[in-house]
Amino acid sequence: MAEVSTFRNEAAYAQTRLPVEMASTLIPAAYHDDEFFTQERQALWSTSWVCVGLASQVADVGETIVRDVAGTSIIVTRDKEGRLRAFHNVCRHRGSQLVACDQVVKAKRFRCPYHAWAYALSGECLGTPLFEGSDIPVDQQAMFDLDAKSFDKADYGLIGVEIDTWGPLVFVNLVDGAKPLSDWLGDLPSRFSNYGLEGWRVAAQKGYEIDANWKLIAENFMEYYHLPWVHPELIKVSRMEDHYRYQGPGMYTGMMTNPVSQADNSGWLELPPAPRLTDDELVSGRFMHLFPNVSISVLPNHMFVMILTPHGPGHTSEQTYILTHPSTMQSDGAHDAMEKLADFWDHVNAEDIEIVERVQVGISTTAYAGGRMCYRFEEPLHRFQNMVIDRMVGVDRIPDGDPDEGIKVFGSH
Ligand code: FES
Ligand SMILES: [Fe+2]
Numbered sequence: 001m002a003e004v005s006t007f008r009n010e011a012a013y014a015q016t017r018l019p020v021e022m023a024s025t026l027i028p029a030a031y032h033d034d035e036f037f038t039q040e041r042q043a044l045w046s047t048s049w050v051c052v053g054l055a056s057q058v059a060d061v062g063e064t065i066v067r068d069v070a071g072t073s074i075i076v077t078r079d080k081e082g083r084l085r086a087f088h089n090v091c092r093h094r095g096s097q098l099v100a101c102d103q104v105v106k107a108k109r110f111r112c113p114y115h116a117w118a119y120a121l122s123g124e125c126l127g128t129p130l131f132e133g134s135d136i137p138v139d140q141q142a143m144f145d146l147d148a149k150s151f152d153k154a155d156y157g158l159i160g161v162e163i164d165t166w167g168p169l170v171f172v173n174l175v176d177g178a179k180p181l182s183d184w185l186g187d188l189p190s191r192f193s194n195y196g197l198e199g200w201r202v203a204a205q206k207g208y209e210i211d212a213n214w215k216l217i218a219e220n221f222m223e224y225y226h227l228p229w230v231h232p233e234l235i236k237v238s239r240m241e242d243h244y245r246y247q248g249p250g251m252y253t254g255m256m257t258n259p260v261s262q263a264d265n266s267g268w269l270e271l272p273p274a275p276r277l278t279d280d281e282l283v284s285g286r287f288m289h290l291f292p293n294v295s296i297s298v299l300p301n302h303m304f305v306m307i308l309t310p311h312g313p314g315h316t317s318e319q320t321y322i323l324t325h326p327s328t329m330q331s332d333g334a335h336d337a338m339e340k341l342a343d344f345w346d347h348v349n350a351e352d353i354e355i356v357e358r359v360q361v362g363i364s365t366t367a368y369a370g371g372r373m374c375y376r377f378e379e380p381l382h383r384f385q386n387m388v389i390d391r392m393v394g395v396d397r398i399p400d401g402d403p404d405e406g407i408k409v410f411g412s413h
């Protein structure tokens with residue numbers, strides 16, 4: 001029997017499983033080791049609800065995105081009945097990839113480039129090899145007819161993948177019959193019910209290639225400890241003492257700033273808020289990392305989304321989007337303000353990328369064996385790292401929320 005990797009064993013994580021006051025961070029191998037990365041694809045990425053993009057990218061029939069999930073290429077599309085569908089990006093004949101990777105295309109059907117088998121947007125196999133859309137002249141079609149025994153093309157549709165959405169985000173799960181996304185999200189949908197996020201539209205977007213492990217980027221998002229040193233501009237307007245934890249049950253970590261950063265040079269003060277927010281929501285920002293790979297910063301008038309796709313232990317693609325309620329962009333001067341806002345996020349993000357790339361170097365090349373975490377700032381990291389460990393060792397668990405809302409990150413607890 002094959003030896004079970006030590007990375008799939010609780011014993012590897014004893015130092016992180018301790019209560020946060022006593023815990024050390026995940027073993028450094030989790031961030032740079034090839035074997036860990038391979039195991040993580042199987043144990044974590046293949047068993048999680050992974051964010052693959054925005055619903056607006058696949059809003060119309062035939063709009064298609066292709067994404068890497070757990071090292072597996074996945075097609076996400078909208079079929080003729082208007083349903084969202086996800087499939088493995090592989091032909092059922094001899095296994096060619098159907099659509100090139102990392103693409104956004106508009107398709108009528110998926111036709112294999114090898115022998116031209118074709119599939120409907122609903123995944124159904126249309127023909128093998130002569131079918132609607134074939135370029136073969138009618139008088140030559142007979143010679144291509146299949147003579148395979150006991151063959152029914154109905155048995156050779158694309159291999160489906162579980163898919164669902166929350167707000168503007170699309171998620172897939174490679175587990176057949178996976179537990180519903182709603183279990184995974186916990187109380188997040190109710191926490192954001194006033195915002196109507198599913199109707200928000202993309203106003204700006206930008207992609208980054210980052211030389212760091214995806215977990216370092218996620219962890220950096222979920223703590224404010226680094227603010228004074230990494231974001232000297234931001235700290236002037238986003239005070240440490242205004243940060244609170246904001247975590248209910250669900251596969252996420254969360255924080256809130258109240259009042260939200262008043263960055264008057266960022267353009268966002270000029271954009272009107274979404275309608276129907278409570279007084280509290282109108283003055284606060286909520287920062288959630290949804291395990292494993294999407295971070296959302298929800299402010300009264302916009303939302304910043306970061307979707308992470310790992311391509312190796314030390315390399316990650318990050319797609320970022322700014323979304324707003326449709327009414328926000330109809331206000332006077334909204335486009336200029338949005339430009340400033342996009343620059344602001346780009347600037348903050350660039351500061352974060354520089355520091356996480358530096359951590360990647362340190363964590364990969366030194367005697368460092370893991371460091372201590374502090375409850376005050378790093379409890380969300382501890383929560384996240386325990387989710388990572390749960391997946392690695394096969395524990396199917398969704399964490400509870402904080403016992404007390406409004407725990408100050410900076411103040412005493
Ligand atoms: S591999 Fe796709 S048609 Fe042959
Ligand atoms: Fe940061």
